[in-house]
Amino acid sequence: MGRSAGRDREGNQAEGSAVSFAVELKDVRKSFGKTEIIRGASLSVKQGERVAIIGPNGAGKSTLFNLISGRFHASTGDILVNGKSILGRKPFEINRMGLARSFQVSNLFTRLSVFENIRCAVLWSKGYRYSFWRFLADAKDANERTDEVLKMIKLDKRRDVLAMNLTYAEQRALEIGITIAGGADVILLDEPTAGMSRSETTRFVQLIREVTVGKTLLTVEHDMGVVFGLADRIAVLVYGEVIAFDTPEAVRANPRVQEAYLGSVLAEAQASGAHV
Known part of the structure; x- marks a missing residue:
């Protein structure tokens, strides 16, 4: 008989047991x-799965995202990322466990270039730390990774x-x-298409599909067309x-979902001519 899965006192997956979620x-x-x-x-979200979280306003979707990413701490219960409990961990520690998230409101270095914004994220992930005497032009691995990401998000010509x-x-x-x-292999996107036109949304959903291949995606989204077109579950x-x-x-x-939320949303979408 194979070894049964277990966890140590810190809530980590026991050695020798597979991480299922x-x-x-x-x-x-x-x-x-x-x-x-x-x-x-x-x-329980499977590795490599795309999951959309939906619900009416005030349902707790953003709070749930904040709990998973460590901005809030759960009052009770447990949250695990790649088989390890995140309880009590800070957001940067959870990020180092392989989870990254975006926010509803733009959070960019507006006076830096596209290239510099991406490189800021790449430098830290590759172990570079703040240093006044290091020339960033010499950080070949970071610059190459930055160029790679720019091509993935189709902003290489806007670098x-x-x-x-x-x-x-x-x-x-x-x-x-x-x-x-x-x-990161677990990506959280908070209303990624909010404020976009229909054509922009269509292109952006395709972009999300491309950049999250092989990764686990959790997204909060109100656009039912995006939800049904993107999510596995x-x-x-x-x-x-x-x-x-x-x-x-x-x-x-699901009758319960229709009664609690989806019926009214679908009716509104169909009345406006949106495809869901």
Whole structure:
């Protein structure tokens, strides 16, 4: 009989046991004062899977992202990334465990070029630290990785443009580049297509598909066309609870999901002529 999976006292996967999931939430709860926002959420995301988290406003989606990325700490329960508990860890420590995230609001160095923005993320991931006497032109490995990321996000021809002078869609693409630059294998994207036109959204979804090949993706997204076109599985969060976690087809047909959220969203989308 094979060795059974177990965990050490720090919650890490026991040596010799396979890591089945990239992200695991186990009965996670989060309260702010007397107000409970996340109410016993459980979720297991497979490695290499694309998962969309949907739900009405106030459902706790952003809070859940903040818990997974370490900005907030769970009140109770456990969260694991690549088989290791992140409880008590700081965001930069979780990042070093292989998780990176983007945010709803642009978070760029606006007065640096596209190339310099990406290189900032690459330098740290490759072990470079702040140094006044180091010439960045000599950091060949970092510069090569930066060029590689620029090609992936299709901004290589805009490498010398200041981030502040990019279009909105280009800024969002740059954020994706910064997120993946360090080589993280778990990517969290918070409403990546918000504010985009339909044509921009279509191109951006394709970009997300390309840059996350082989990686695990969790995304919060309100555009049902994006959700159904991108996700392998969908987690529906309502009042801090995961009420469904299944394939897009199964979620679409789930009576509980339709009653709690999806029915009204689909009706609105169909009335506006959007494809879902």
